[in-house]
Amino acid sequence: MNPPPTADAVTATAPAPVADGPSIDVAAERARTAGSALAHHFNAAGAALPTRGVVTAVVDHLRLEEQKGGYEAAAERRGRIDAVYASAAALVGAASTEIALFDSASTGLRILLDALRPTRGQRIVASSSTYVSHALHLMSLAREHDIDLVIAPYDEGRRVDVPALEAILADGVPSIVTVAHVPTSSGLVEPAAEIGEVVQRYGGTYILDATQSVGHLSVDVREIGCDMMVTTGRKFLRAPRGTGFAYVRDSLLERLLPIAPDVRGAQWTSSASWELDASARRYETWEGPVAARLGLGVALDETLARGIPESEAWLIDAGRRLRTALADIEGVTVADPADSRSAIVTFVIDGVGAADAVVELARRGVRVVSVPATHGQWDLGDRGVPSVVRASPHVYNDDTDVAALVDGVAAIATGITR
Known part of the structure; x- marks a missing residue:
């Protein structure tokens, strides 16, 4: 989305508590x-x-890089970086080994969908609430690999019509179902757990785009039943731009192979072979915004604390x-x-x-x-x-x-x- 016009600073007004709402300070x-x-x-x-805490974490690490260098600063903060995975996992009900860090949800969706390697004879079913970046990728895959792309039927509220989805999946065609939990274009909330139950029943693969819901609504990947979930840091989590993470069900890791392994998630073991990391870090790349990810960690912890x-x-x-x-x-x-x-x-x-x-x-x-x-x-x-x-x-x-x-x-x- 193009950035909106911004306003000059306005005179600060003494804050008044929001009336008649649930308890938040x-x-x-x-x-x-x-x-x-x-x-x-x-x-x-x-x-x-x-928050100020998020900004401080980012700036402090940039100062450390200024003083010691990027690699040295990252090594010094390795424990804090590893803690980001644990915080992300705690927030969405996953194990830390099932978490991968990305620069955005769009990147995570692209890498994970490509790792599924959809081919002719398979079907992709997408919710009508799908965001443009993901939709463009889906349409490209469908066009280039002759994959059937189906827009899921919706009910009178424009949510995925779960019985109609079940009727589609019941024919036994191998299917990838991808759903935007909350779209960019309205306040709609998809019935994510109901969709998960149906997709699991018919052996499909379920990708949840939780870009607009993590930090906003309760998202528990076990309860929802998704195989993969992606989200961004900059929205309701209040983390820096250029951050995001994904969940990949551990039982999928061995068959969900990255299409472009990187030194971050793979070890080159001989002239013609390599070994992938046992965790979801196999989908990451070596280079990443360390300072921003430390800010993400603070934002995750603040969300959990609230x-x-x-x-x-x-x-x-x-x-x-x-x-x-x-x-x-x-x-x-x-x-x-x-x-x-x-x-x-x-x-x-x-x-x-x-x-x-x-x-x-x-x-x-x-x-x-x-x-x-x-x-x-x-x-x-x-x-x-x-x-x-x-x-x-x-x-x-x-x-x-x-x-x-x-x-x-x-x-x-x-x-x-x-």
Whole structure:
């Protein structure tokens, strides 16, 4: 996604606790989030504001590299780097040996899907909520390898229709099922565990894109039943850009071979042979952003300390309240399913392009983004929606932020700024 217009710093307002929501100490979250005093930031689904602890971890390691060199600094911090795998595993219910670190979810999806080596005679079933980068890869594989690519049927809420999916898989064709848990284009939440039960029953391989859900909703890979899961650090985890991780079920490791082994995950043992690492690190590359990954580790630990059940309840409630407030504005249509249980809120304003609304809200110190149909043709394109405005709160957003967003949208909708 192209970066949204940014606003100049606005005058900091004394934070007010978000009323009537589950227990999160919003004032404490704001106190450790420098950016919360500079603008009303509603872009957690793009890149959330990091905490001071995350930034300090990154900067401290860069200073260490400055003093000792990159390799030497990494060696000194090896224990902390290894701890990142354990924290990621704890967050999603995996073993640390099942975790691989990547620079993004898109990279992880590409590497793992390529490692599956889908061929003619197999089928890929993808949710209509699939993000553009992954969809482009799927379409390329289908075109180049003559693989059947099927868009999963959806129900009246545009979620994967699980009985219809079962009917597809029941024919016995070897299938890879890939689902975006929460899409970029709406507040929809897919029935991930129900999908997992069906895919397991028919012997398929299940990939979950949890880019918008880890750190936002409870994601337990054992309960969901996915074979692989990928996520990014920069969104609801509040980690630096250029970070992400994947889970690969340990029983898949021996048959899921990286298409391009790297010295990080393989050992060259003779002139014509090599041995892969026994863990999911076999999918990694040697070079990586060590400082950013240490920041990821801090972000993971902070998320665990805050509590996933508490964060999920607070974020779902924040999304609900924001949808209600926006729906009460004449000329504004909320574009999410009516019963959405997420903190991602999308809407359109009559007669105003989404990108124009983003610019005007940025002028008021409110940071949101526009999502065009080119980022979700199987969803927005299929609905005939050219673009939506997306607002995604996090635990550092208070009532002052919400009022600024709602007031700004109301002003645009009533033509005050036109």
